Amino acid sequence: MSASVASVVHLARPHRPVVVAGTLAELRGPTCGLVELPLRLWWHPQRAFDLGQRTMLLWMYENVLRESIRVDELRAYLDGATLVRVWPELNLPRGVRAAWEARHPRLRARLAA
Numbered sequence: 076m077s078a079s080v081a082s083v084v085h086l087a088r089p090h091r092p093v094v095v096a097g098t099l100a101e102l103r104g105p106t107c108g109l110v111e112l113p114l115r116l117w118w119h120p121q122r123a124f125d126l127g128q129r130t131m132l133l134w135m136y137e138n139v140l141r142e143s144i145r146v147d148e149l150r151a152y153l154d155g156a157t158l159v160r161v162w163p164e165l166n167l168p169r170g171v172r173a174a175w176e177a178r179h180p181r182l183r184a185r186l187a188a
Contacts, residue, residue, distance in 0.1 A: 085174035093174035094143045099155035099181065101146075106154050110135060116142045116152070132157070133164055140171050158182075 085093040096102055104110075111123045117138050124135040139152045162182045165172075176183040 085170035085177075091144075093171050094146060094149060095174050095178045096146055096149045096153075096155075097178075099158065099179055101150055102153040102155035102158060103150065104152045104154045106157055110152065112138065112152065116148065133161055133166075136161060137165050137167060140165070140167060140175070 105126060107126050109123045109125055112135065114122070117135075124131045126132045126135070136153060136158065139149065143149050159181060
């Protein structure tokens with residue numbers, strides 16, 4: 076990877092760099108049931124997401140991808156195979172999508188499929 080590409084910083088929002096997992100395989104979060112996000116990731120009073128409901132799963136993934144500031148948060152709440160499967164449906168800021176697709180071309184390929 077060239078130095079100019081390596082130095083690119085994608086932002087989730089102003090002043091918030093996107094955090095990207097090194098591999099999709101390290102993402103081994105829950106794939107079913109109720110998941111309650113910590114207040115830092117989701118500040119709404121109702122913080123439980125039923126992963127059996129597709130819209131709730133997508134909503135949780137969008138929030139975790141946008142708000143995480145540490146890789147351990149990604150590992151705790153995201154599942155790599157699920158992320159690949161739902162990637163085309165996620166409503167993400169441009170910087171979040173660009174950072175993840177730059178690191179994981181498999182996601183970009185999934186979007187093109």
